[in-house]
Amino acid sequence: MADPGSLSATSSRASTVRLMVPTDANFVGNVFGGHILAEIDRVAYIAATRHARSGCVTASFDRVDFLLPVHVGDVVDFDAQITFVGTSSMEVWVRVRAEPIHGGEPRLVGEAYVTMVAVDSTGRPVPVPPLALETVEDRLRFEEGRRRMEERRRTRHRQPP
Ligand SMILES: CC(C)(COP(=O)(O)OP(=O)(O)OC[C@H]1O[C@@H](n2cnc3c(N)ncnc32)[C@H](O)[C@@H]1OP(=O)(O)O)[C@@H](O)C(=O)NCCC(=O)NCCS
Numbered sequence: 209m210a211d212p213g214s215l216s217a218t219s220s221r222a223s224t225v226r227l228m229v230p231t232d233a234n235f236v237g238n239v240f241g242g243h244i245l246a247e248i249d250r251v252a253y254i255a256a257t258r259h260a261r262s263g264c265v266t267a268s269f270d271r272v273d274f275l276l277p278v279h280v281g282d283v284v285d286f287d288a289q290i291t292f293v294g295t296s297s298m299e300v301w302v303r304v305r306a307e308p309i310h311g312g313e314p315r316l317v318g319e320a321y322v323t324m325v326a327v328d329s330t331g332r333p334v335p336v337p338p339l340a341l342e343t344v345e346d347r348l349r350f351e352e353g354r355r356r357m358e359e360r361r362r363t364r365h366r367q368p369p
Contacts, residue, residue, distance in 0.1 A: 214340040217349075220258035222288045224251045227309065228280050239278040244304060245269070247286050248320050252300040255288035256324035259298055260336040264324040267297065268360060272320040282306040284317070292353025296333035297325050299353040321356060 226247055232239045249266055256264040278284060284306045292299040304318035326336045341347045 211338045211340070214338040215259055216340045216342050217290050217346055218342070220255045220290050222251050222254035222258065224254075224286045226284050226286070228278055228282045228284060228306075230280050233280050237280065239280065239282070239284075241274055244274070244278060244284070244318060245272065245320075247284070248272070248288075248302045248304065248318075248322065251286040251288040252302055252320075252322035252324060255290055255300050256298045256326070259290050259293070259339075260324075260326035260334075262326045262328065262334055262336075264298075264326050265331070267323040267325045268364070270321050270323075270356070270360065272318070274318050276306075276315050276317045278304075278306045278317050279308070281309050283309050285314075290339060291321075291349040292357055293336055293339040294357060295335050296327075297323055297357065298336060299323055299357060301349070321353075323357070323360065 228239045232243045234240045253264060284304060286302060286304055288300050288302045290298050291301045300322045302320045302322060305314045306317045307314040326334050328334045339350065341350055
């Protein structure tokens, strides 16, 4: 049975849709990777804040894969889902798909894992609700997320005291 107070990944899912315009382009006419990253950060923030029901900050980005270029005139969908929850941290998986505005096959153009941490008004980490694992996929993603989170803990930079 689900932990009382736990929230499903579905309840915090977030999506945004953006039309890529000429001011988003780099010198070769494709969209800046940094522009895509900013949108990934925003949609991950929405999902994390919906889950945490408090303010959140971006703690880390890892495995950002740009699989295909995004073009001016593409409509780009950013879909965010919580995959793992620790005490105050949440791993958010963001999938990015693009399709030409006048029609055409949607293409998977990128994927990222973003760690968001819930914080209080002074910026201190605060606990978040547990994640209700409702499906086999939820459980698999959670276990994979746990492994990635352990790896992040093991490898991250610590400031000297
Ligand atoms: C993220 C932040 C709140 C963590 O604060 P902290 O004092 O290091 O807190 P802790 O060490 O107690 O870690 C709190 C949680 O964050 C996680 N965490 C901290 N740094 C992390 C990192 N670099 N990557 C992933 N997770 C991280 C910890 O694993 C812990 O998770 P848990 O509560 O689920 O176990 C703090 O480093 C911060 O404010 N960073 C700046 C965030 C920011 O401004 N982002 C926008 C950039 S412009």
